[in-house]
Amino acid sequence: MHGRAAVVFAQLVTLGVNHGVHAFYVDIRDEDGRFLPGVGGEDDGHKGGLNGIDNGRLHFTRVRVPRTHLLDKYGHVAADGSYSSPIASPGRRFFTMIGTLVQGRVSLDGAAVLANKAALTIAVRYGSERRQFNASSDVQEEVLLDYQQHQRRLLPRLAETYAMNFAHQELLDKYDAVFSGREDTDENRQDLETLAAALKALSTWSALETVQECREACGGAGFLTKNRLTSLRHDLDIYATFEGDNTVLLQLVAKRLLSDWADEFKQVDVGVMARYVAGRATEATFHRSGLRKLGQAFRDTGDVRRSVNALREESAQHALLTDRVETMVAEIAENLRPSAKLPRAEAAALFNENQHRIIATARAHAELLQWEAFTRGLAQVEDPGTRTVLTWLRDVFGLRLIEKNLAWYLSYGRLSMRRGRSLDEYIDRLLARLRPHALDLVAAFELAPEHLRAEIATGIEARRQEEAAEHYRRMRASGDAPVKERGPRREPATAGTGPEGERTAEEAKEERRKERRAEKQAERRTERKHERRLELKPRKVAAKRAAAAGSAEDPAARAPEDRSPADAAAETAGAGSPAPAAEAAQQG
Ligand SMILES: Cc1cc2nc3c(=O)[nH]c(=O)nc-3n(C[C@H](O)[C@H](O)[C@H](O)COP(=O)(O)OP(=O)(O)OC[C@H]3O[C@@H](n4cnc5c(N)ncnc54)[C@H](O)[C@@H]3O)c2cc1C
Known part of the structure; x- marks a missing residue:
């Protein structure tokens, strides 16, 4: 079946005047499906995914299109060839015309959210049933989702998906307000364009990574086509490119941020700008912003550096995320300031020198929008238990964003080294709290089996595990269960006498190596403690010394938040018993 018109x-x-891109209705085939004269086309063939949709290309050579076939809502050509339009500015006309394409981006954002929900529902259900390796018991293996690393892989993705979902709902509201005509203003259209570009870019990239992570989290079963994840990944691949390539879209977002910035600071002198870049501007400096209030961070917390004392505070997360976007925008604006007076080629080169930072800024802005949407969504939740769990989830989303950009926060002095170090541990604690709610959190997506179409999400693995466990229970009860094979018994031998003696000499060498390693570890621990003391204020050090007199050299005597992960690891190694996960890995 072929289309007859396009x-x-x-x-x-x-x-003789070019009025820019317009839309034309063009007949391309006759009733028998043959191309009309001057029209040609080819099929795109088999693609990397999305093969349920037919794609191809058309080309036109001297094809005549009647004047009346111009779709002329925004531009009309009279019989004498004169052109008229209700929108005088060619630039605004172009953006109004292609603005109708925004619905493609809105739909892709929604599709990406849904893909994440489906993939995570499959992976969380499977991860709650599948058992691997005897870490804590001889008779029952561990459920995958009880492994910390499995939680790290899936639960932050779940948090991100909730953030994407809340942001998508707000995008739909904005879309409805504009396209229903209720709030169809120029500014709202521009906001909608920017929001759709920002969210589409982030959500489609997230979907690619999330589906892949879920695929791997389901092991070999995840690779089977009947379990959906591989084909979902293939179909989503092109989402990062069509309806606007993500990298290009983020540059549109950044352009809007920079023009908001320019509007904001039109009246402000260079000295004020420089102070703002250094993060010392006051609320009085700004008065308005296109997408959100620039001064919010400072109003909420008084001071960014102080606000991080409690990272789990909503206002602290907001302050940190907002401050990063503002500082990045301010820096780029400052870098690009000379471009207004430069010849075109030099201005383009200057922009290009900042392109990577520009895209990173747009991304940071889009992440902030997602965090804000999640937080607004939270405020609507009435059930206290649900709100508590969703608050943990929102915190995971916010703190992961900060953790991902920790180098920035540390190098710009927004977080202390100590606070930065504690982030990782705090996120792990939140994930452990969320673990028992993981199934409920994916159940809330309300995806039925016909939506998921994945065998491993049907409970089949739980039944298989139960069957196997029952089999071994019966064997143990009947006394037929096989016993474990014992290792060979070692005979005592003298060093240097025969093959047994050579092995013992090797063992002695190994003993010495172990001792040297332990000594080095102890030295490193002492050095680290010394470095930490240098970081602390002298008064604090004195207070600590007094409090911990007698046991100051023992890391275990310090408060948990003062002990570095290296200390904890060294203690575990020193205790001689491998952690359960490490043991499981050895078995694997
Ligand atoms: C299956 C499929 C269906 C499609 N359907 C439609 C459709 O229905 N209608 C339609 O109009 N189009 C459609 N397209 C076209 C699609 O919109 C384009 O492929 C997309 O916009 C990217 O353009 P391009 O392929 O020319 O890539 P290019 O623009 O050549 O981009 C290639 C790479 O260069 C990078 N790049 C490009 N410009 C810049 C820049 N300024 N700075 C930094 N990096 C840059 C991009 O990030 C990308 O990674 C479809 C494409 C496919 C594959």
Whole structure:
């Protein structure tokens, strides 16, 4: 089956003037499905995914299109060839015309959210049933989702998906307000364009990574086509490119941020700008912002550096995320300031020198929008238990963003080294709290089996595990269970006498190596303690010394938040018993 007509976007040139891209209705095939004269086309063939949709390309050579086939809501050509439009500015007309395409981006954002929900429902259900390796018991293996690393892989993705979901709901509201005509203003259209570009870029990238992570989290079963994840991943691949390539879209977002910035600071002198970049501007400096209030961070917390004392505080997370976006925008604006007076090629080169930072800034802004949408969504939740769990989830989302950009926060002095170090541990604690709610959190997506179409999400693994466990229970009860094979018994031998003696000499060497390693570890621990003391204020050090007199050299005597992960690891190693996960890995 072939289409007989197409809507073709092409340049409209009349009476020697190019009025830019317009949409034309063009007949392309006759009733028998053959191309009309001057029209040609080819199929795109087999693609990397999304093969349920047919794609191809058309080309036109001297094809005549009647004047009346111009889709002329925004531009009309009269019989004498004269052009008229209700929108005088060519730039605004172009953006209004392609603005209708925003619905493609809105839909892709929604599709990416849904893909994440499906993939996570599959992986969390499977991870709650599948057992691997005897870490804590001889008779029962561990459930995958009880492994900390499995929680690290899936639960932050779940948090991100909730953030994407709340942001998508707000995007739909904005879309409805504009396209229903209720709030169809220029500014709202621009906001909608920017929001759709920002969210589409982040959500489609997230979907690619999330589906892949879920695929791997389901092991070999995740690779089977009947379990959906591989084909979902293939179909989603192109989402990062079509309806606007993500990298290009983020540059549009950044452009809007920079023009908001320019509007904001039109009246402000360079000295004020420089102070702002250094993060010392006061609320009085700004008065308005296109997408959100620039001064919010400072109003909420008084001072960014002080606000991080409690990272789990909503206002502290907001302050940190907002401050990063503002500082990045301010820096780029400052870098690009000379471009207004430069020749075009030099201005383009200057922009190019900042392109990576520009895209990173747009991304940070989009992440902030997602965090804000999640937080607004939380405020609507009435059930206290649900709100508590969703608050942990929102915190995981916010703190992971800060953790991902920890180098920035440390190098700009927004977080202390000590606070930065505690982040990782705090996130792990939140994930452990969320673990028992993981199944409920994916159940809330309300995806039925016909949506998931994945055998491993049907409970089949739980039944298989139960069957196997029952089999071994019966064997143990009947006394037929096989016993474990014992290792060979070692005979005592003298060093240097025969093969047994050589082995013992090797063992002695190994003993000495172990001792040297232990000594080095102890030295490193002492050095680290010394470095930490240098970081602390002298008064604090004195207070600590007094409090811990007699046991100051023992890391275990310090408060848990003062003990570095290296200390804890060294203690575990020193105790001689491998952690359960490490033991499981050895078995694997
Ligand atoms: C299956 C499929 C269906 C499609 N359907 C439609 C459709 O229905 N309608 C339609 O109009 N189009 C459609 N497209 C086209 C699609 O929108 C384009 O492929 C997309 O916009 C990217 O353009 P491009 O392929 O020319 O890539 P390019 O623009 O050549 O980009 C290639 C790479 O260069 C990077 N890049 C490009 N410009 C810059 C820059 N300024 N700075 C930094 N990096 C840059 C991009 O990030 C990308 O990674 C479809 C494409 C596919 C594959």
